[in-house]
Amino acid sequence: MGYDARVTFEATIREGVTRQAVEAALKPLLDDSEFDLLDRDDPMEEKLAALVDGILIVRADISAGYDFYDHVFLPVVEAVGAIAEDAFEATLENQDTGDAEERYTTVIAGPAHLIPEYKTRMARWSLPVEDIALPLSARGWPLEDIATRECMTIAAFPKGEHHTDAVTRVSVDLLGLDLDQARRNRIARLAVLLAREIAGEDLILHPRPGYGAAERALDAAGEAMRALNHFDAGLNAGMGRPPEGADYEALLQIAKSGIERVRDEAVSRSNAIVAPTAEAEPTIEQANAPRG
Incomplete structure (x- = not known):
């Protein structure tokens, strides 16, 4: 007893790996389903394993036993992953079920240090970004308008308060980047x-x-400039006497202090670390939230 299945994956084989090593990695599948490794891709083959220009192509419709995943599919994928140049995704399709979640089983294999990058790329491009919108409660600029700006921010304020109390939570700086509008919309x-x-x-x-x-650092710079202007105005007014060296020394100290404050503000905002807190228990609303 078993089920009709399809095994599919493509993997770039590491340079220097022999054909014999590829055959050895595929052996459980080739033996179980009785077919051979070819040197050409043939779309007409129902059971295909082909090594073409360093690319291993597996596309096979087979009859699988119920232990096929554990004893054939997974060992083969892991063995191919050990000789692969890059991470790849292998799929086992159970063609005898109509349940979408049970029909497809995927495994990502390849060099361990490349798998996180592969998963990240897959997540990035599988995310339906075009479905993301601002909540109905949002105030301020429409999403399509902030996407036209070199710098965009999204602030937030508690319910019941005024938007003038909003604190920036997300800041994006695209200044100097050559991005088309479609990509800017995606970023927004x-x-x-x-x-x-x-x-x-x-x-x-x-x-x-x-x-x-960075507005906080700019505010600090503005305060420093106002202090300089105030002191300079006092010098120009004469303060009842000609300016002395000590006056200019004091002016220099104000400038240094102001610049240092701007720097400290920028660095502290950039490098601030939040003290860890206990993870909250998931609420019913969180548990029932739609996936994806």
């Missing part, structure tokens, strides 16, 4: 997704153009 929607994750159900989002967290 990803920024909204991150902002929604930060805000949860407790905060209201307020998208707007600007530099975001």
Whole structure:
């Protein structure tokens, strides 16, 4: 007893790996389903394993026993992964079930240090970014408008308060980058997704153009400039006497202090580390949230 199945994957084989090594990796599958490794891709073959220009192509419709996954599929995928140049995804399809979740089983294999990057790329391109939108409660600029700006920020403020109290939570700086509008729209929607994750159900989002967290450093710079101007105005007024060396020394100290404060503000905002807190127990709403 068993089921009709399809095994599919493509893997780039590491340079220097022999054909014999590839055959050895595939042996459980080739023996179990009784077919051979070819040197050409043939779309008409129902059971195909071909090594073409360093690319291993497996596309086989087979009859699988119920221990096929553990004794054939997984060992073969892991063995091929050990000789592969890059990470790859292998799929075992159970063609006898209509249940979408049970029909497909996938395994990612390859060099261990490349698997996280492969998974990240897959997650990036599988995310339906075009479906991401601002919540109905959002105030401020529409998403399509902030996507046209070199710098975009998404602030948030508690319910019941005014948007003037909003604090920037996500800041994106695209200055100097050659990006088409489609990519800018994608970036803006990803920024909204991150902002929604930060805000949860407790905060209201307020998208707007600007530099975001750097505004705090700019505010510090503005205060330093005002202090310099105030002192300079006093010097120009004469203060009842001609300016002395000590006056200019004091002016220099104000300038140094102001610059240092701007630097400290920028560094602290960039490098701030949040103290870890106990992870909250998932709520019913979280548990029932739709996946994806």
